[in-house]
Amino acid sequence: MKSIFNADAHKEIIDRIEKLNENTLAHWGKMNVSQMVWHCQGPFNIMLEKNDYGMKPSWLAKVFFKKSLYNDKSWRKNLPTAKFLKTKDDKNFIVEKPKLVELVNETYSHRERKEWNPHPAFGNFTHDQWGQMQYKHLDHHLKQFGV
Numbered sequence: 001m002k003s004i005f006n007a008d009a010h011k012e013i014i015d016r017i018e019k020l021n022e023n024t025l026a027h028w029g030k031m032n033v034s035q036m037v038w039h040c041q042g043p044f045n046i047m048l049e050k051n052d053y054g055m056k057p058s059w060l061a062k063v064f065f066k067k068s069l070y071n072d073k074s075w076r077k078n079l080p081t082a083k084f085l086k087t088k089d090d091k092n093f094i095v096e097k098p099k100l101v102e103l104v105n106e107t108y109s110h111r112e113r114k115e116w117n118p119h120p121a122f123g124n125f126t127h128d129q130w131g132q133m134q135y136k137h138l139d140h141h142l143k144q145f146g147v
Contacts, residue, residue: 001070001135001136002132002135002136002139003131003134003135004104004107004108004135005107005111005127005128005131006131009135010104010108013104013138013139016138016147017097017100017101017147020033020097020147021033021093025145025146027143027145027146028077031144034090034092035090036141036144036145037091037093037097037099038091038096039085039086039087039141041096041100042082042084043134044103044104044106047107048103048106048107053084053085053120055084055121056121058122062122062123065122069122069129069133069136070125070129070133070136075136075140107134111131113127114127115127
């Protein structure tokens with residue numbers, strides 16, 4: 001599994017984000033591209049402890065979903081979105097895209113960091129699991145938009 005902490009994977013993700021524009025259409029799902037780049041900021045904000053979105057520990061999440069966050073199996077299309085990362089509001093692509101790139105780069109700058117605080121809902125992740133999870137989530141949504 002690729003990791004956002006790997007130089008090649010980081011560059012690949014940034015290059016793919018840069019291919020998006022405000023007219024890029026989704027191949028599936030309900031989000032438009034502006035909503036997607038806003039949505040993808042959430043997991044980075046959680047990891048970097050900028051926002052926990054009021055999440056609470058969840059044994060259901062830990063037991064039934066946690067491993068799927070960082071394993072090699074691709075997520076299926078049209079998975080439900082967590083409520084706190086869902087928006088029906090219009091987002092400004094010109095504002096949100098650079099925020100996502102900044103968060104990806106900030107996360108990559110922590111590539112040597114080994115200790116992370118627990119995720120508010122899923123609990124502890126290793127450094128490798130955090131990196132794989134971030135890559136997997138972005139990869140899923142970038143594929144959604146054909147990049």
